[in-house]
């Protein structure tokens with residue numbers, strides 16, 4: 001099987017249809033697992049809304065969607081001169097960058113397209129548009145390859161029969177299809193390691209209950225759903241031999257932002273002397289930040305907590321705090337699994353060394 005078939009989840013998180021005047025098709029993840037529906041994005045506003053509402057979500061997937069969103073934005077607009085085109089590119093990137101603040105892959109992808117255009121100022125609008133579509137497709141393909149390698153690097157850390165805990169969803173749905181934390185589980189299972197996954201439900205939007213269990217069950221990987229508050233107890237009961245989660249932005253010293261609740265899981269793992277790993281591609285690192293204190297943390301609407309999935313569970317008007325992410329200090333991270341190898345110990349020097357390793 002080729003890489004695309006082997007590592008991609010058996011459903012395409014995202015799919016570009018057609019040429020430069022095509023459109024982006026994506027699974028609406030807000031409906032899973034009860035309904036499988038794909039939506040078509042024919043304008044940049046639809047892409048922006050899909051990112052904002054987590055119809056497409058997960059750091060790498062958000063970056064890929066934004067890259068295709070730029071291509072869609074350039075299908076319309078005034079001016080036939082290249083400066084007009086470049087202005088529209090800048091406007092589209094600025095607009096998409098406002099959709100969500102934490103996942104650095106969004107900004108990394110938008111910068112990559114803008115830098116490409118800046119490096120090719122003499123191309124016609126049509127030629128530049130085609131190159132931008134090629135670059136978006138390259139970002140998606142590179143992510144698939146990175147997921148595959150993350151799976152291989154991470155699977156080596158797991159032993160036959162391990163219980164492994166994960167938080168939120170860092171699966172094919174959060175990426176080009178290969179997953180990051182779940183790529184480790186997919187590969188370990190493929191190698192016959194017979195792991196058992198414990199999935200935190202991950203309030204308030206339940207990415208673990210809705211998405212991680214769905215992905216693992218589709219691949220016949222044993223998974224047990226637990227509430228977020230049970231993570232410590234299953235560790236105490238010695239059901240867990242390792243923890244692997246994803247990440248949305250990793251600072252130069254290895255401090256990692258991930259779904260809210262990850263920090264608590266890392267502290268619990270440390271207390272129980274259980275290795276806690278982050279799995280993430282190099283596109284999730286933000287080396288411009290010296291530490292995690294500089295990572296912007298998205299705050300989302302109170303209704304996600306008080307009216308989750310249509311049921312009101314708190315008095316109207318109650319004060320609500322709803323940060324979507326938290327930051328785990330590097331000292332609580334046993335290692336960061338990347339496509340370039342394992343970063344361990346998690347230090348600024350080791351981050352720089354591993355990320356500088358040339359890809360084959």
Ligand SMILES: CSC[C@H]1O[C@H](OP(=O)(O)O)[C@H](O)[C@@H]1O
Nearest residue numbers: 057058059168170174246258259
């Ligand atoms: C492979 S990145 C997955 C990462 O993204 C999730 O956040 P969200 O569902 O809000 O996009 C969560 O932090 C996952 O670990």
